[in-house]
Amino acid sequence: MKKAAAIAALALASGTAAQQTAYGQCGGVGWTGPTSCVSGWTCVYSNDYYSQCVQGSAATTTKTTTTKTSTTKTTTTKTTTTSSTKTSSTKTTTTSSTKATTTLSTSKTTTKATTTSPPPTGAGCLVTAYASISSAVKSCSLITLSNISAPPSSTIDLQKLLPSATVVFAGLTTFGVTANDDFDPIVISGNNILITGAAGHTIDGGGPNYWDGQGSNGGSSKPDHFIVVKKTSNARITNLNIKNWPVHCFDMTGNEYLTVSGLNLDNSDGDAANSKSGGDPAAHNSDGFDISSSDYVTLENINVHNQDDCVAVTSGTHITVTGMYCYGGHGLSIGSIGGKSNNTVDTVTFSNSQIVNSENGCRIKTNSGTTGTVKNVVYSGITLSGITDYGIDVQQDYLNGGPTGDPTNGVTISGVSFIDVTGTVSSSAYDYYILCGSGSCSGFTFSGTSITGGKTSCNYGSCP
Numbered sequence: 001m002k003k004a005a006a007i008a009a010l011a012l013a014s015g016t017a018a019q020q021t022a023y024g025q026c027g028g029v030g031w032t033g034p035t036s037c038v039s040g041w042t043c044v045y046s047n048d049y050y051s052q053c054v055q056g057s058a059a060t061t062t063k064t065t066t067t068k069t070s071t072t073k074t075t076t077t078k079t080t081t082t083s084s085t086k087t088s089s090t091k092t093t094t095t096s097s098t099k100a101t102t103t104l105s106t107s108k109t110t111t112k113a114t115t116t117s118p119p120p121t122g123a124g125c126l127v128t129a130y131a132s133i134s135s136a137v138k139s140c141s142l143i144t145l146s147n148i149s150a151p152p153s154s155t156i157d158l159q160k161l162l163p164s165a166t167v168v169f170a171g172l173t174t175f176g177v178t179a180n181d182d183f184d185p186i187v188i189s190g191n192n193i194l195i196t197g198a199a200g201h202t203i204d205g206g207g208p209n210y211w212d213g214q215g216s217n218g219g220s221s222k223p224d225h226f227i228v229v230k231k232t233s234n235a236r237i238t239n240l241n242i243k244n245w246p247v248h249c250f251d252m253t254g255n256e257y258l259t260v261s262g263l264n265l266d267n268s269d270g271d272a273a274n275s276k277s278g279g280d281p282a283a284h285n286s287d288g289f290d291i292s293s294s295d296y297v298t299l300e301n302i303n304v305h306n307q308d309d310c311v312a313v314t315s316g317t318h319i320t321v322t323g324m325y326c327y328g329g330h331g332l333s334i335g336s337i338g339g340k341s342n343n344t345v346d347t348v349t350f351s352n353s354q355i356v357n358s359e360n361g362c363r364i365k366t367n368s369g370t371t372g373t374v375k376n377v378v379y380s381g382i383t384l385s386g387i388t389d390y391g392i393d394v395q396q397d398y399l400n401g402g403p404t405g406d407p408t409n410g411v412t413i414s415g416v417s418f419i420d421v422t423g424t425v426s427s428s429a430y431d432y433y434i435l436c437g438s439g440s441c442s443g444f445t446f447s448g449t450s451i452t453g454g455k456t457s458c459n460y461g462s463c464p
């Protein structure tokens with residue numbers, strides 16, 4: 001959590017009168033909701049970003065959550081200055097640190113989980129065999145999936161959940177090997193549902209069984225989307241530990257008012273080459289989150305260690321991505337846009353995030369010879385380090401997944417703000433690379449943005 005801690009939005013604990021219900025969030029940096037649980041449930045620390053109401057009373061000593069968060073980053077909302085220079089940014093930090101100290105000392109209700117905590121299983125319907133999932137989904141409002149081992153070609157299908165149902169992944173969840181691009185290991189749909197995890201759980205996608213360095217571009221067949229979240233309304237997905245997904249991790253489409261928080265996505269095992277990958281990293285096209293045709297989606301306080309986009313928005317409106325720690329991949333992306341079933345992106349904010357040892361930082365790419373609209377995009381408070389290709393990248397020349405060097409103007413990009421995007425790239429990389437079609441880019445602004453170490457090439461506006 002060292003990394004996530006560094007990017008924290010700060011807690012503003014308030015309104016603690018209400019009590020959180022089963023498996024709800026009850027603490028963590030940035031959390032402003034209830035910090036105690038209903039009778040019979042106890043607030044247990046899961047990580048710096050997430051404490052959760054689990055069943056039973058704490059068998060552990062109560063400890064204050066001293067979120068040892070270095071208060072170096074502030075939330076965008078607090079940064080109300082319009083001309084954010086580096087100096088003003090520093091000032092804001094100071095103010096906010098003071099605030100944090102005050103706030104954190106008032107939230108004392110979270111307990112630290114230790115090995116002596118009662119295992120949070122058994123509530124509602126306890127499901128211990130894959131075959132029992134479908135009946136539980138139809139009839140239970142609180143389902144614990146305990147140590148599920150899904151057979152080959154068997155989806156953990158959470159599409160027919162009751163409204164407001166809660167599903168808790170507990171223990172180790174695994175999947176039989178299924179060499180099929182169209183096989184979706186987990187599918188989630190529903191209204192007001194909560195999908196979450198119990199302390200110590202892991203969802204393991206079995207990536208090493210599939211990885212061959214080619215992802216969805218070739219090689220053997222492998223499930224292209226590990227977790228599909230579709231047509232949800234007011235859903236929450238929280239506190240999941242996911243590792244070794246085969247290709248793309250989350251595919252989110254047709255959702256509205258979806259909140260995803262406190263996840264740890266760890267595909268670090270895919271960094272190394274294997275016997276099938278010809279010296280390349282074994283995992284490929286391992287996007288963390290792909291979002292399309294969705295409105296009012298929030299991703300917050302999430303770690304992603306992968307080998308492709310940390311987040312990629314290909315269509316949708318009112319998408320908010322904040323408190324991300326993205327390691328090893330291709331950064332925070334919009335695109336590629338154009339030539340898909342939905343080609344409109346409107347109002348997307350990426351804020352208070354760190355992008356480390358990645359190809360790109362902030363990127364917008366559109367497809368050559370297609371049409372579409374990208375507008376109202378903000379990148380704010382993004383810290384870059386170890387970037388090997390592009391710090392800030394806007395490109396309108398993609399074709400078949402690669403750049404042609406000839407931008408086209410059928411997709412318009414307007415109203416893009418880079419505020420306090422700072423950091424370094426390697427010397428062979430670009431600090432800024434902007435390649436727009438004729439007349440198709442407008443209203444780009446840069447404030448407090450400073451990227452150094454590499455080259456610059458901009459054919460629109462004036463890069464900083």
Ligand SMILES: *[C@@H]1O[C@H](CO)[C@@H](O)[C@H](O)[C@H]1NC(C)=O
Nearest residue numbers: 119121146147170171172198
């Ligand atoms: C899962 O299985 C492990 C190993 O058998 C066991 O220790 C653990 O209690 C189980 N966890 C759950 C949540 O059922």
Ligand SMILES: *[C@@H]1O[C@H](CO)[C@@H](O)[C@H](O)[C@H]1NC(C)=O
Nearest residue numbers: 293294295315316317341342
């Ligand atoms: C595109 O996605 C938006 C949601 O962001 C939706 O309202 C719209 O109907 C979609 N358009 C098409 C053509 O599917």
